[in-house]
Amino acid sequence: MAEEEQLEEEPKKKSKLPLILGVVLMLVLGGGGFFAVYSGMLFAPEETHVDEDLSALEEEAMTPLPNVAFVSVEPLIVNLIDLSGRARHLRFQAQLEVPAQYEQEVITLLPRVVDVLNGYLRAVDVAELENPSALVRLRAQILRRLQIVAGENRVKDVLIMEFVIN
Secondary structure, three states: OHHHHHHHOOOOOOOOHHHHHHHHHHHHHHHHHHHHHHHOOOOOOOHHHHHHHHHHHHHHHOOOOOOEEEEEEEEEEEEEEOOOOOEEEEEEEEEEEEEHHHHHHHHHOHHHHHHHHHHHHHHOOHHHHHOOOHHHHHHHHHHHHHHHHHOOOOOOEEEEEEEEEO
């Protein structure tokens, strides 16, 4: 009968101590490894390259900025008609990067610039405007047209500040 009682008893559960010690040891070693790499104790870059990079950055920082001015073009709202005949609108705003000595001349030509922008943006197909890569092509086309209107070296770049199709 004593033997039957021993068989009915459940076997003893294994201790969870090795599992807990394993997890704690893994966390400590992982944290120590992270700290060693993060602080530069392991796999740190060589010091000589850092000094050369700093001297190159100091030389670059000393170069003067180009003498440019930005001329703001008033916001335009252009009516667009898509293939289905539905009327849509394009809200467009840009700034022109010009050499500082030509800033007043370009400001004087702003009505002509607005006219060229209106004419070009109305002629562009709505499907082309909705293309994600259209902005790069539009910028190049607009820049070329504005360089013809203002003069070859008077407009350096066109910065599109707002381009929204409703």
